[in-house]
Structures are given as structure tokens and as C-alpha cells.
Amino acid sequence: MSVLPYLVAAWVFLVGCYGLATSRNLIHAVGCLAVCQSATYVLLLAVGYRDGATAPVFSDLKPGSRPVVDPVVQALALTDVVVGATVTAVLLALVLQISKLHGTVDPDELSELRG
Amino acid sequence: MNGWTVAATAALAVGVGATVWGVATGPLRRRVVAQNLSTSLACPALLLLSEGYDRPSYVDLALLLALLGPVGTLVFARLLVEDLAADPPRTWGLTYAVAAFGAAVVIAVCVAAGPSRALVKLLVVGALLIGGNLTASRALSGGFAGSRRG
Amino acid sequence: MTRRVRLLVMAVGGTGLAALLVAACFDLPRFGGDQHPYGDRVVRASLARHTANTIASVNFDQRAFDTLGEMSILFASVLGTVVLLRQTRDEHRAAPEPEQVALPVRRYALLVLPVAVLTGLYVIAHGQLSPGGGFQGGVVVATALHLLYLGADYRALERIRPVGSYEVADALAASAYLVLGLAGLVAGTAFLADFLPYGTFNTLSSGGTVPLLNAAIGMEVACAVVVLLANFLDQAVEIEKEGET
Amino acid sequence: MDDPLIVVALLLVAGSATAAVAVRDPARQALVLAVLGTVLAVLFTVLQAPDVALSQLAVGSALTPLLIMLSVRKVRRPKRREETER
Numbered sequence: 322m323s324v325l326p327y328l329v330a331a332w333v334f335l336v337g338c339y340g341l342a343t344s345r346n347l348i349h350a351v352g353c354l355a356v357c358q359s360a361t362y363v364l365l366l367a368v369g370y371r372d373g374a375t376a377p378v379f380s381d382l383k384p385g386s387r388p389v390v391d392p393v394v395q396a397l398a399l400t401d402v403v404v405g406a407t408v409t410a411v412l413l414a415l416v417l418q419i420s421k422l423h424g425t426v427d428p429d430e431l432s433e434l435r436g
Numbered sequence: 437m438n439g440w441t442v443a444a445t446a447a448l449a450v451g452v453g454a455t456v457w458g459v460a461t462g463p464l465r466r467r468v469v470a471q472n473l474s475t476s477l478a479c480p481a482l483l484l485l486s487e488g489y490d491r492p493s494y495v496d497l498a499l500l501l502a503l504l505g506p507v508g509t510l511v512f513a514r515l516l517v518e519d520l521a522a523d524p525p526r527t528w529g530l531t532y533a534v535a536a537f538g539a540a541v542v543i544a545v546c547v548a549a550g551p552s553r554a555l556v557k558l559l560v561v562g563a564l565l566i567g568g569n570l571t572a573s574r575a576l577s578g579g580f581a582g583s584r585r586g
Numbered sequence: 587m588t589r590r591v592r593l594l595v596m597a598v599g600g601t602g603l604a605a606l607l608v609a610a611c612f613d614l615p616r617f618g619g620d621q622h623p624y625g626d627r628v629v630r631a632s633l634a635r636h637t638a639n640t641i642a643s644v645n646f647d648q649r650a651f652d653t654l655g656e657m658s659i660l661f662a663s664v665l666g667t668v669v670l671l672r673q674t675r676d677e678h679r680a681a682p683e684p685e686q687v688a689l690p691v692r693r694y695a696l697l698v699l700p701v702a703v704l705t706g707l708y709v710i711a712h713g714q715l716s717p718g719g720g721f722q723g724g725v726v727v728a729t730a731l732h733l734l735y736l737g738a739d740y741r742a743l744e745r746i747r748p749v750g751s752y753e754v755a756d757a758l759a760a761s762a763y764l765v766l767g768l769a770g771l772v773a774g775t776a777f778l779a780d781f782l783p784y785g786t787f788n789t790l791s792s793g794g795t796v797p798l799l800n801a802a803i804g805m806e807v808a809c810a811v812v813v814l815l816a817n818f819l820d821q822a823v824e825i826e827k828e829g830e831t
Numbered sequence: 832m833d834d835p836l837i838v839v840a841l842l843l844v845a846g847s848a849t850a851a852v853a854v855r856d857p858a859r860q861a862l863v864l865a866v867l868g869t870v871l872a873v874l875f876t877v878l879q880a881p882d883v884a885l886s887q888l889a890v891g892s893a894l895t896p897l898l899i900m901l902s903v904r905k906v907r908r909p910k911r912r913e914e915t916e917r
Contacts, residue, residue, distance in 0.1 A: 325838065325841060326837070326841055329841045329842075329844060329845045332845055332848075332849075333844065333845060333848040336848055336849050336852050337848070337852060339852065340851075340852030340853075344855075345855065346855070346857055348857040348860075348899060348902055348903060348906065349855060349856075349857045349860055351899070352851060352857065352860045352861070352864055352899060353851075353852055355864060355895065356848050356851050356852060356864075356867070359844075359848065359867065359871055360848075362871070362875070362883065362887075363841075363844065363871075363874065366874075366875060366878045366880050366883065367878065369878075369880075370878050370879065374879060375879055376879045376880065376881050376882075378881065378882075389879075390878070390879045390880070395880045395882055395883050396882075398875075398880070398883045398886075399880075399882050399883045399886050402883065402886040402887050402890055403886055403889075403890055405890075406890040406894055406895055406898075409895060409898065410898055413898055413899065413902045416902060416906070417902060417905055417906070420905070420906045426906055
């Protein structure tokens with residue numbers, strides 16, 4: 322039972338990869354990549370969790386009064402959430418360019434065009 | 437686990453679980469309503485969690501969701517206007533039920549907080565939550581006239 | 587590579603990866619375990635530097651160099667999007683027709699816009715105390731501005747959003763982060779070191795350079811998101827290929 | 832691992848992630864991604880990471896759906912013109 326969070330992270334990652342490989346629309350593929358990204362956040366935060374602990378934010382908490390979870394993994398995930406969104410934007414911009422140049426966003430049609 | 441977290445678990449399992457099902461299946465008009473209700477159900481759940489964990493600073497999460505959840509729904513209402521105009525959603529009963537649930541949670545959390553500065557923040561969250569939920573539902577069922585583009 | 591070959595390769599690779607991942611899951615530290623050596627040290631260091639929000643202390647003090655890297659990814663991706671989505675020679679701009687918005691929706695958008703911008707600024711300003719910070723608050727401020735497009739009109743948004751000045755502000759914020767880092771060198775410590783006095787615990791000015799770096803990141807993220815969305819909105823609403831009406 | 836709250840949040844994330852991949856139309860996928868963002872934020876709160884949850888809320892509830900929907904509109908538009916010409 323204690324491996325459920327890790328298994329969920331693995332499942333989310335694999336399901337995102339499956340979507341990427343079978344996608345018929347590049348915008349859908351970018352969405353699947355966003356799903357893959359979220360798997361990493363789940364894994365990171367699951368590694369940092371501690372039973373019965375609370376967040377290491379001491380604005381409304383006396384330091385040392387309660388156990389706290391690991392802040393390092395949270396800092397890693399926090400910046401990546403926002404940066405990941407801008408990377409998604411770059412990928413969508415690429416998709417728009419492809420759609421302008423070739424008139425399609427289906428990866429299979431695109432590889433046929435190349436010959 | 438205390439009473440607050442039990443209530444949050446129930447709201448998540450029943451309410452948000454149902455909206456995940458609703459957004460993944462069915463016609464578009466059901467999906468947009470499910471997306472709107474998912475934020476209006478998750479926001480009270482976050483308030484309950486803040487009270488259950490005894491961390492007043494977690495209220496910021498509910499505040500942000502009450503602000504940005506309806507904005508997300510407005511995105512869909514605006515950019516899917518042609519599809520929605522042909523087949524507008526009519527689920528005001530469900531919307532009012534969820535708004536009533538949100539109001540009940542806000543009142544309960546306010547009573548627990550007592551008169552203080554935190555109370556003002558909670559009331560702001562409540563007003564934004566209910567106002568946003570109702571406005572977003574209005575936007576979905578014909579809030580945009582649907583010109584060719586814009 | 588045909589579709590069938592691709593799916594076959596994916597099935598073989600995916601099965602192998604799944605087996606490895608599941609095996610790894612059972613070897614990871616137990617979920618909810620009590621062993622967090624780095625976390626405990628970070629919390630102690632953060633309290634010693636009078637920063638109430640440990641995560642802000644990690645981001646903007648103890649691992650500030652890491653955040654510099656993240657910020658450059660952000661900057662690079664904005665640059666990439668602007669280059670990819672620029673207006674090409676065979677495209678022209680067409681003024682979009684105004685959208686008719688129902689009155690309650692318009693009123694809601696105009697009422698919530700200032701509240702949302704204020705909340706975003708609050709989230710940035712309280713970054714070193716309560717949950718929040720430049721990354722989150724910046725996105726909120728930028729999203730809030732686009733309520734004008736959603737609830738009112740695209741032209742109303744264009745009036746308050748001169749994209750050029752947001753691009754300049756984006757670059758300024760990125761260099762402000764670097765300058766603050768170099769100031770640490772000038773002050774005789776290390777690059778991006780916390781050289782200012784730490785202040786009183788749990789007040790807005792506590793944490794030395796943390797609030798300043800936090801504000802720089804907030805400005806950077808807000809401007810970056812505004813520029814990104816401006817380019818996408820231009821493409822979706824205004825720019826058309828020659829010949830299209 | 833005896834907290835039912837964590838189990839419920841994890842299962843919701845797994846379910847909505849699967850749905851986000853299974854829904855093939857990008858506009859409808861954006862709706863599922865918005866819900867996935869909200870559910871992830873709840874999971875992060877339950878895992879005691881309010882900062883990450885705030886980040887996820889800010890990005891997932893409005894920004895990502897807006898980017899995807901604008902791309903969908905841009906990609907669809909030329910096709911619509913061909914249909915009307917036919």
C-alpha cells in the first residue's frame with residue numbers, strides 16, 4: 322500500500338507516453354506531454370512526504386512545534402510547474418508553424434508529405 | 437483525520453470524482469459544466485482542508501482557485517462559443533446545488549474562525565466562489581453572442 | 587517509419603520501461619518515511635536566515651543558482667515563441683469584430699480584474715512568508731489582465747498591453763536577478779549569496795535578498811506570460827494569411 | 832499510508848490523467864487538462880505542498896487551457912474556410 326503514490330506516478334507517466342505515441346493530432350500530443358510532466362511532480366512530492374507532517378511554512382506555525390515535510394523537492398517542483406507551462410507554449414508555437422507550412426497537424430500525414 | 441478532513445474526503449471522492457467522470461464522457465455541454473463544477477467543488481474542499489490541517493495560510497489556495505477557476509471556464513465559454521450556441525447547457529439545478537454547498541462550507545469555516553482578519557478573507561473567498569460559479573454558468577449558457585470571431 | 591512499426595516499438599519499449607519503473611517503485615524510500623536529511627538541514631538553514639517560507643529560502647537563497655537556470659529557460663522559451671510566431675510577409679492583420687458579451691459576464695470580468703491583480707501582487711509580496719512567490723503571483727497577474735479579452739473585448743486588452751514595453755520589462759527583470767547576484771560578489775561574498783541583513787523573522791522585509799529576488803522573478807514571469815499570450819492571441823485573433831477574408 | 836484523503840486524491844489524479852490521454856479531440860482534452868490541473872493542486876495540498884499547489888492552480892486552471900484553445904482556434908480556422916468554399 323505504501324508504494325501507491327509511486328505507482329500512480331509511473332502510471333501517469335506511461336499513460337502520457339502512450340498518448341504521445343498514438344496521437345493523431347499534434348496539439349493533443351502536447352497535452353499528453355503535459356500529463357507526462359505532471360507525473361514527475363507527483364513522484365517528487367511523494368518522495369518528500371512525511372507521515373503526519375505539515376508544510377515547512379512558518380508564517381502561521383511555531384518552528385519546531387510540528388514535524389515538517391521535505392522542502393527541497395517542493396522547490397524543484399514549484400519552479401518546474403511554471404517553466405513547464407512556458408515550454409508547452411513553445412511546443413504549441415511549433416505546432417502552429419507546422420500547421421501553417423503543411424496545412425495539417427496529423428503526424429502521420431506529415432511523414433507522408435516528407436515522402 | 438478529523439471532521440473537517442472527513443468532509444473534504446467526501447467532497448473530493450463524490451463531487452470531484454463525479455466531475456472527472458462528467459468531463460471525460462458525454463456531449464460537450466456536459467463536459468463544460470463538469471469543468472466549471474470541478475473548480476467550484478474543489479474550492480470548498482481546499483477550505484475544509486485548511487481548517488482540518490489547522491493552517492490558516494492554506495486559505496490562499498482557495499482564494500486563488502475561487503478567482504481563477506471561473507476565468508478558466510470563461511476561456512472555454514469564449515472560445516467554444518460556436519459549439520455551445522448550437523447546444524447550450526441547461527443545468528441550473530446542479531449549479532445552484534453546488535453553490536449552496538460552497539456557501540454552507542464557507543459559513544461553517546467562518547463560524548470556526550470566529551471574528552478576526554481571517555474572517556474577512558474567508559468571506560471574500562465565499563463571495564468570489566459563488567459569484568464566479570454563477571457567472572461562469574451564465575457565460576456557458578449563452579453569455580457570448582457568438583460573432584464570427586473576436 | 588510506418589504507424590504499425592512505431593506502435594510495435596512503443597509497445598516493446600513501454601513494457602520494458604513499465605517493468606523497470608515498477609521495480610524501482612519498490613526500492614524507493616518508504617512513502618511517508620522519517621528520513622529526510624536534506625530537508626531537515628534546509629529547514630534549519632532557512633530559520634537561521636529568518637525566512638519563514640522554507641521553500642522560498644530554497645528557491646531564492648540556498649539554491650538561487652538553480653532558479654537562475656530555470657529563469658533562463660523561461661526567458662529562452664519566450665524568445666523562441668516570439669520568433670516562431672512573428673508575423674510573416676504573406677500574412678496581414680485583420681481587426682477582429684467585437685464580441686457581444688452578456689452584461690453579468692462583462693461586469694464580473696471588470697470587477698474581478700482588479701481583485702485578481704491585487705491578489706497576484708499579494709502572492710508575490712508574501713512569497714517569503716506564506717505559500718506563494720514570484721512564480722505563482724506572476725502567472726496570476728498576467729492571467730488576470732486577460733480577463734479583459736475574455737470578459738470585454740480584444741481591443742480593450744490591446745490598449746493596456748503595449749507588448750513592446752512588456753518585452754523590455756521582461757529583459758530588465760531577468761537582468762535585475764543577475765545584478766542582484768553580482769551584487770553579492772561586490773559585497774565580498776559569493777554569487778547570489780544572501781548578503782543583506784536578515785531582518786525580523788516573519789515580517790515583509792525579512793530574509794535579506796530573498797524578497798528582492800522574489801520580486802524580480804515575479805516581474806519576469808508576469809511579463810513573460812503576457813508576451814507569450816499576446817503572441818498566441820495575435821495568431822488566433824488577428825493575423826491571417828493573404829487571401830483569407 | 833493510512834490516510835484515505837491521499838488515496839482519494841491519488842486515484843482522482845490517475846483517473847483524470849487517463850481521461851486526458853483518452854480524449855482525442857484537443858478542445859475536449861483541454862477541458863480534461865483543466866480538471867487535471869485542479870485535481871493535481873488538491874493532491875499537492877494533501878501532500879503538504881501548498882506552494883506547488885498554488886503554482887499548479889495558477890498555471891493549470893486558466894493559462895494552459897487558454898494556450899491550447901487559442902492554438903486549436905488558429906489551426907481550425909483555415910479548414911473552416913475550405914468548407915465554406917466547397
